[in-house]
Each structure stands twice: as structure tokens, then as C-alpha cells.
Amino acid sequence: MDAANELLEGLDPEQRAAVVAPRGPVCVLAGAGTGKTRTITRRIAHLVHRGHVAPGQVLAVTFTARAAGEMRTRLRALGAHGVQAKTFHAAALRQLRYFWPRVVDDEPWQLVEHKLRLVGQAAHRAGAPTERESLRDFASEIEWSKASLVTPEDYPAVAARVHRDTPGPAEQVALVYATYEQLKMRARVLDFDDLLLHTAAALEEHADVAGEFRDRYRCFVVDEYQDVTPLQQRVLDAWLGNRDDLTVVGDANQTIYSFAGATPRWLLDFGRRFPEATTVRLERDYRSTPQVVSLANRVIGAARGRPAGSRLRLVGQRPPGPEPEFAEHDDEPAEAAAVALRIRKLIDEGVPASEVAVLFRVNAQSEVYEQALAELDIPYQVRGGERFFARPEVRQAMQALRVAASSSVPSLAPVSAPSDEDAPAPSSEPSPVGETLDAQVRAVLVPLGLTEQPPAGGATRERWESLRALVELAEELVTVVPDADLARFAQELDVRAEAQHPPTVEGVTLASLHAAKGLEWDAVFLVGLVEGTLPIQHAGDDEEAVEEERRLLYVGVTRAREHLSLSWALSRSPGGRRHRRRSRFLYGLVPENHPAALPVRGRGRDGAPSRNSLRDETRRRCRTCGGALVGTMAVKLGRCADCPSNVDEELLARLRAWRTDRAKQLKVPAYVV
Numbered sequence: 001m002d003a004a005n006e007l008l009e010g011l012d013p014e015q016r017a018a019v020v021a022p023r024g025p026v027c028v029l030a031g032a033g034t035g036k037t038r039t040i041t042r043r044i045a046h047l048v049h050r051g052h053v054a055p056g057q058v059l060a061v062t063f064t065a066r067a068a069g070e071m072r073t074r075l076r077a078l079g080a081h082g083v084q085a086k087t088f089h090a091a092a093l094r095q096l097r098y099f100w101p102r103v104v105d106d107e108p109w110q111l112v113e114h115k116l117r118l119v120g121q122a123a124h125r126a127g128a129p130t131e132r133e134s135l136r137d138f139a140s141e142i143e144w145s146k147a148s149l150v151t152p153e154d155y156p157a158v159a160a161r162v163h164r165d166t167p168g169p170a171e172q173v174a175l176v177y178a179t180y181e182q183l184k185m186r187a188r189v190l191d192f193d194d195l196l197l198h199t200a201a202a203l204e205e206h207a208d209v210a211g212e213f214r215d216r217y218r219c220f221v222v223d224e225y226q227d228v229t230p231l232q233q234r235v236l237d238a239w240l241g242n243r244d245d246l247t248v249v250g251d252a253n254q255t256i257y258s259f260a261g262a263t264p265r266w267l268l269d270f271g272r273r274f275p276e277a278t279t280v281r282l283e284r285d286y287r288s289t290p291q292v293v294s295l296a297n298r299v300i301g302a303a304r305g306r307p308a309g310s311r312l313r314l315v316g317q318r319p320p321g322p323e324p325e326f327a328e329h330d331d332e333p334a335e336a337a338a339v340a341l342r343i344r345k346l347i348d349e350g351v352p353a354s355e356v357a358v359l360f361r362v363n364a365q366s367e368v369y370e371q372a373l374a375e376l377d378i379p380y381q382v383r384g385g386e387r388f389f390a391r392p393e394v395r396q397a398m399q400a401l402r403v404a405a406s407s408s409v410p411s412l413a414p415v416s417a418p419s420d421e422d423a424p425a426p427s428s429e430p431s432p433v434g435e436t437l438d439a440q441v442r443a444v445l446v447p448l449g450l451t452e453q454p455p456a457g458g459a460t461r462e463r464w465e466s467l468r469a470l471v472e473l474a475e476e477l478v479t480v481v482p483d484a485d486l487a488r489f490a491q492e493l494d495v496r497a498e499a500q501h502p503p504t505v506e507g508v509t510l511a512s513l514h515a516a517k518g519l520e521w522d523a524v525f526l527v528g529l530v531e532g533t534l535p536i537q538h539a540g541d542d543e544e545a546v547e548e549e550r551r552l553l554y555v556g557v558t559r560a561r562e563h564l565s566l567s568w569a570l571s572r573s574p575g576g577r578r579h580r581r582r583s584r585f586l587y588g589l590v591p592e593n594h595p596a597a598l599p600v601r602g603r604g605r606d607g608a609p610s611r612n613s614l615r616d617e618t619r620r621r622c623r624t625c626g627g628a629l630v631g632t633m634a635v636k637l638g639r640c641a642d643c644p645s646n647v648d649e650e651l652l653a654r655l656r657a658w659r660t661d662r663a664k665q666l667k668v669p670a671y672v673v
């Protein structure tokens with residue numbers, strides 16, 4: 001079998017259809033865990049192996065640095081070396097560096113370091129509130145506007161039209177926004193969104209730049225396309241020009257960045273934009289056990305206002321596993337301690353720590369879990385390796401390694417530590433000559449906090465994990481380049497930093513639900529499922545915002561391969577008033593015989609939905625699988641048509657026939673009935 005055919009192994013017929021589709025528009029519209037990312041990486045490798053495209057002509061983009069890193073690893077494993085797999089921002093930054101001298105008559109501008117400070121100056125000049133909370137609100141409103149291609153001049157009108165909850169009078173926000181842009185321009189710095197804006201503008205306005213770019217990149221692939229913003233779409237359009245060699249994959253049910261301007265409309269409209277596109281739908285879930293899949297179906301089945309094209313039901317392919325666990329706790333430290341204990345047990349049973357994740361809604365929830373894990377001596381990493389090379393200890397370590405590498409006798413010249421660091425200055429002890437590379441790296445990193453044993457916890461532990469990851473990288477490099485020295489290692493780090501390719505940091509991942517998308521773990525702990533946290537307080541009564549929070553839970557649930565735990569605590573601190581209410585999304589998920597089950601006849605101890613709405617909700621759920629019921633007949637029977645465990649074929653046949661007839665009568669598609 002040739003290499004290209006081997007790439008079709010382990011794919012189902014629909015995935016294969018997307019992989020072998022000729023160059024041109026391809027859209028894979030499918031639920032979580034159905035193999036979208038696997039399909040696009042195989043497609044790229046297949047095109048390369050077949051000689052349809054050179055690896056350097058492919059540009060694959062995704063939304064987080066970690067997901068981009070994983071895609072590169074998968075592509076390399078498939079023999080497709082040299083394919084660019086990056087985040088939109090990283091791709092834009094690289095292009096901009098290259099084109100800058102031709103499009104701007106100036107030295108390259110730096111990225112703004114203290115954005116909030118600049119927003120603060122703008123707010124001050126605009127006579128707007130300048131306390132931290134307001135500045136954060138202004139900053140995110142500016143981000144939303146830029147991602148949505150809304151200029152300061154247009155802001156008041158657009159904000160009114162889309163009923164935006166503006167942080168202060170719209171004219172004031174517009175003034176802060178305009179002033180911020182001016183200050184930024186004057187300081188000759190760029191923010192993240194400018195990278196995309198300038199890239200799009202360079203291609204739109206400079207025919208030579210566009211020509212050169214389009215000659216270089218000919219095949220585009222976008223993962224997680226449901227979360228593309230108008231600004232990113234503009235960049236993508238500028239990349240494409242009038243070509244159509246574009247593969248997109250996504251799941252409208254996983255749109256979780258609409259608060260930041262993202263929209264699934266391009267994903268759902270792909271077929272209309274490219275009528276000749278190959279469109280593939282995947283329904284088999286290869287990631288999770290049927291128990292997890294069933295829970296995921298229930299979470300998303302209860303969603304309101306799902307756009308057509310997002311009503312996909314996942315069918316689990318894996319053998320059964322443990323039932324999802326639900327746990328209610330008195331307070332947050334108790335919840336964290338119980339989670340840590342459960343993780344300890346899983347690790348003792350043989351689950352690697354790196355196969356476990358604790359996912360939360362807001363980063364502030366992380367700390368109590370860090371402490372609980374550290375207490376049980378469980379290694380962990382926050383943020384899942386995101387921005388690894390931006391961590392202060394890593395920057396310091398790289399500087400120290402460079403200095404050590406450049407001195408002919410491998411001794412360490414003192415390196416000035418960044419002022420915001422309380423790290424010990426690197427020692428000037430000479431390290432012994434021609435030692436193995438990892439021993440040399442260790443010697444450089446010891447003064448920065450690399451101890452023999454891991455420290456107890458908190459920031460020191462995280463710092464230690466970063467340094468240890470660097471030593472492991474050195475060990476890895478020696479296996480590939482046996483005579484690598486410190487200089488070669490420093491160079492390797494520079495390349496990785498440039499490509500945003502962080503090393504794997506061992507340990508349990510602590511991450512926000514947003515950072516977890518696209519990723520998977522054997523065991524996932526979804527914590528803090530209380531009203532005000534998930535859904536988040538500021539979602540308020542805004543139905544769309546609440547639905548986005550539900551999708552976040554869906555993203556969280558679908559990260560688990562096998563073990564899934566959902567937990568919540570009724571008060572923040574021990575002995576505190578138990579005033580918190582469990583998340584409304586838990587309704588219908590907790591099994592009825594579970595001690596934490598919600599009362600069906602709404603006594604509403606937790607302020608659960610009212611008696612009537614509860615009854616209504618119950619009536620509208622499938623008695624077998626708990627999925628949402630569509631259509632009067634389904635409600636009457638208490639069964640849904642496509643329930644995976646529904647065995648009453650006769651009943652199903654009656655229901656389907658009734659739906660088809662009714663749909664014909666009403667002249668609408670069957671799913672509407």
C-alpha cells in the first residue's frame with residue numbers, strides 16, 4: 001500500500017470522502033469528537049503525498065496556539081513536514097514581518113505590551129471612568145468592535161442596532177476607542193487585532209504583495225471555523241483572492257466566542273457561497289464513551305434557537321465506560337479537595353496525570369484547584385501550555401541559556417532579571433566542560449529555581465514545571481541531534497518560540513472551557529457548575545448569552561474520553577452562607593435516583609425552574625434518552641424519533657410516518673415538524 005493510501009486507513013466513509021475530495025472548497029460540518037481535526041490533517045497529508053500540493057503551499061489555521069501545535073505534531077507524524085499550521089494571529093504576524101517594509105515606510109512596530117495602560121490613558125483623555133473594571137470593559141468592547149470590523153465612527157449606530165450592552169454611553173465608548181487608536185498609532189505599536197487588520201489591508205491594497213503571497217500559499221484549511229470573526233474572515237478572503245481552495249471544518253454547537261464577535265454564519269453558509277463544494281457531515285463520535293455522548297446530546301438537545309445545520313446528533317462508537325459522576329459540595333475548597341482526591345485515585349489506577357483536565361468557566365477559579373492538587377502532590381499545569389514562551393521564567397531561562405551558550409568557557413555571565421521578577425539571579429558558577437546537553441541545561445536552570453524535587457505548589461511549582469519542561473526538551477533534542485550543544489539548544493528554543501510550539505508540560509491541565517476547545521483528555525472534571533459562574537453572571541437574562549454558556553458546557557462535556565465529573569459547591573468558603581444555586585443546565589442531566597437530583601416537582605430549593613416550567617421541561621424530554629422532543633406527536637409519545645436506545649421499531653415507524661405526512665401537508669422539511 002502506498003503512503004497516500006495508508007492515510008485512508010482508520011477513516012470512515014464520510015471522513016474518507018472529505019480527505020480524497022479534489023482541491024477546491026470542502027466543508028465538514030460535524031459534532032464534537034467526530035474526527036474533524038483528524039480528517040483535515042489527513043486531507044492535507046493526502047494532498048501532499050499525492051503530489052497535488054507542496055507542503056509549503058498549505059496554510060492551516062486554528063484558534064489556539066496549543067491546537068496549532070497539536071496539528072503540527074499530527075502532520076509531522078503523517079509525514080507532511082513543512083506545512084504551516086498556525087493561529088490566525090501567528091500567521092498574520094509572520095506575514096506582516098515579511099511585508100512590513102513594503103507596506104509601511106517605517107521600522108517594524110512592536111506589539112503593545114501594556115494594553116490596559118494605553119486604554120487607561122485613552123479613557124482619561126476621553127473623560128471616561130478609569131478604574132480597572134471599566135478599563136477591562138472598554139478594552140473588550142474595543143476588541144469586539146475591531147473583530148467585528150466596526151470603526152469608532154460607526155460604533156454608536158451599530159451598538160444600538162445590535163442591542164449591545166455597552167459599558168457606558170455609546171458615544172463615550174466610541175471616543176475612548178478612537179483615542180486609543182490614536183495613542184497606539186502615535187506610540188508606533190500594534191495590538192493583536194491590528195496584526196489581522198494590517199495583514200488584510202496589505203493584501204487588499206498592494207497588488208504586488210497579494211500576488212507574491214498568493215503565489216506562495218495555494219491551499220487553505222481552517223479548523224474550528226464556527227468561531228471565525230468578521231475580521232478573520234476578511235483576512236481569509238484576502239488570502240484567497242478569487243480562488244476557492246479552502247477546506248473548513250466546524251461545529252455550530254461549539255460557537256463559544258460570539259461575545260468576541262465570532263459567528264457560525266460563514267460555516268453554515270459555506271454551501272451557498274461555494275455551491276460546488278464537497279460537503280460532508282459526520283455523526284459518529286470516536287472520542288467519548290456512549291455515556292458521555294448521551295450526556296452531550298442532552299446538553300445540546302436542550303438548546304434553544306439552534307440554527308438549521310447544527311442539529312446533528314452524536315452516535316457513540318466506543319465501548320461503554322463509567323457513568324458520569326455528579327457531586328454537590330458545601331463549599332469550594334471541599335469541592336476542590338474532592339476533585340483532587342478523585343484525580344489522585346485515577347492516577348493511582350494508572351491514568352497519566354497529563355490525561356486529566358480540570359475545566360472551569362473563569363480563570364479565577366483555578367487557584368483553589370492548584371492548591372488542592374499541590375497538597376496531594378499531583379503535578380499540574382495551568383493554561384495548558386498556552387503562551388509558554390511568554391512566561392517570565394521561560395524568557396529568563398532562554399536568556400540565561402543564550403548567555404551560557406555564547407561564552408566559550410561554559411560559564412554563566414550574570415543576567416539581569418526582568419524587574420517584575422523576584423527570581424534569584426543566575427549564578428556565575430562555571431559549569432563543568434563537554435557534560436551531556438541536558439546536564440548543562442540543568443546547571444543553567446538550577447539558579448533559576450530548578451530543584452531536584454518539585455516544590456510544594458502555587459506559582460513556584462508552576463515555574464518549576466516550566467523549567468523541567470525545558471530540560472525534557474533538551475533530552476529530546478539529544479535523541480535527534482546527538483552532538484547538540486547549548487548554542488544549538490538555544491536556537492531550537494528560538495525556532496519553537498517563533499512557531500509558538502510549546503513543549504508538553506507534564507501534569508493535570510487546569511484550563512478555562514474556552515481554552516479547552518478542540519482538545520481531549522481521558523478524564524475531565526467540570527467544576528463550579530453554579531448559577532452566576534455557568535451561566536456567567538453577566539449573561540443575565542439575555543437568551544443568546546445564556547445559550548452560549550450552554551454551548552460552553554457542551555464543549556466541556558465533549559472533551560472527556562472516558563471519565564467525566566460535574567460538580568458544584570453551594571458556598572464559596574467553608575462555613576459561608578449556602579446561597580449559591582446549582583447551574584440551570586444541570587436540570588435533566590443528573591439521574592433521578594442520584595442524591596443530587598433536582599426535584600421534579602419544583603420545590604425549588606436551589607431556585608430551580610418553577611413547578612410549571614419543570615413539568616413542561618419534563619414533558620418535552622424523551623423518556624428513554626432525555627433528549628429534547630420535537631413535534632406534538634413526539635411529546636405525546638414521550639419518545640424522540642432518533643433516540644439511540646429506542647428499540648420500539650413499530651412506534652418509531654409510526655412516528656416517522658406521521659412526521660413525513662405532516663411535513664408534506666405543511667410543505668416544510670421534516671425536522672421542522
Ligand code: ATP
Pocket residue numbers: 010011012015030031032033034035036037038039251254286287517518519520558
Ligand atoms: P472537536 O469538535 O472537539 O474539535 P473533532 O471532530 O475535531 O472534535 P478529532 O479530535 O479529530 O475530533 O477526533 C476525536 C478523537 O477521535 C481523536 O482521538 C481521533 O483520533 C479519534 N478518531 C477520529 N476519527 C476516527 C476514526 N475513524 N476511527 C477511530 N478514531 C477516530
Ligand code: MG
Pocket residue numbers: 036037038223518
Ligand atoms: Mg477538532
